[in-house]
Amino acid sequence: MATSQTTPETALTFDLRSDTVRELNQALHGPDARGLIRVVNPDGRHAIAVGIDADCEVEIDGHVGYYCAGMNQRATVRVRGNCGVGVAENMMSGTVVVEGSASQAAGATARGGLLVIHGDASARCGISLKGADIVVRGSVGHMSAFMAQRGALVVCGDAGEALGDSLYEARLYVRGAVGGLGADCIEKEMREEHLTQLRELLAAADVNADPSEFTRYGSARQLYNFNIDNVGVY
């Protein structure tokens, strides 16, 4: 995780009412992508802070549109507002923190890193998750973790209908009620290794919750051709 020597007063700042999203993203893809970078007046624009591959911190003051912080690598991106569709989609590493709520498909296909959503996430949160971890302090909508392959989805509130439909090997932890389990998703025993993982994820997300209050869900492994001899590759 990046450590910033920059103060908010001296940080490189982009005002999206005068600077374009393209100018911002080009700067984030170049040598200026270090320390703290501030983005003000995002006004729901799409594709803010996408494709970063640098040890920097980006703070966005306000609500953002679609695909914010998509494909992120190494950077820490904090949104002081709500996010549109597909926040941190296909994230590879780093951390994305949403202080408000996120729309659909948050963290879709993300391969690594940590996505923290302090509000709610709507439908299809963590769809096709491929290795990243997602912690949602609120609730998630229907079809969350659909076809999720690796990584973990932690939900401190409730989950909507068809949780974990067609699930592969991602781990799902839900503290509240589940509207219904999707095909091949079942409740599973919470062993010590899971409590440890959950404790670490909650700590990393700076979310105060008791791991013992969560239920673990995972794949029944009836729907996809799981072969125990191949377990090492998952």
Added chain:
Amino acid sequence: MCGIAGLYTKTDALRSQLGVHLAAMLEQLSDRGPDSAGVAFYRDPAPDGWCKISVHSATDEPGWGDLADALALQFGDATLTGVRATHAVFTVEGAAADVEAWLRVTRPELTLMSAGKTIEIYKEAGPPGDFVRRYELAGIEGSHALGHTRMATESRVTTEHSHPFSTGLDLCLVHNGSLSNHNRLRTALRREGIHFQTDNDSEVAAGYLTWKMAQGATLEQALESSLDDLDGFFTFAVGTADGFAVLRDPIACKPAVMAETDEWVAMASEYRAIAVLPGAEDAVSWEPVPGRVYSWGTALVA
């Protein structure tokens, strides 16, 4: 893909600026629907015993003055209250259903866009930015309004195929999505006496709501039953004399955001269309839950 927007005002100050703000919302949604644009404004109620109609002409010389005279002759009295581009609005002393029936027979080349006490519909093929300027939306005052920007997937790009679609007196529908059972449903609704102007899928949704309410359903009940009877994807916004209602299908592939302040209630396909409203940064905003009817105004369940 399409863009939809709704704005409901709570203050007189905002009522005088309704067109300015709806125009700004539509411009933000241009990327979602560059083919066509349309709006429904609720304003200037017709006097008791009178109705208001919006009419579109595809010809350069529609003869709006002559039509006003003919309406006055047929129905007692009539006034041409405004002309914007290819549309004209008339108030007529008489029942909307009678005026509608008379127009269909005597002026079949004209398209009736809306009928009721307060609704006015304007819509046209072409880029939303051009539409906003050509129809001088910024100068329109009113209590609430809906808007639509269209990227056609199911039927042709024409003014008649654009949204909003009238769903009855002072009612209209804008739709983002696509319906897959519209052909069979249109056939069934025609048998029930519902009139369609195009082969557009969204017009079938509008006709469905009209038919349900003619059967005695409230708007809310009609919307709820549409969850069972319409096959496809949709976010609907339905304008009423007093407000508007929003419904998303249960799968909810099509986006919607809502927001509220002390001055307004707004819905839009994307937050950026709400961000242009005054005080948006301090608004309470949320995503409507799929399959749940949201409504503002008092007459929805009457």
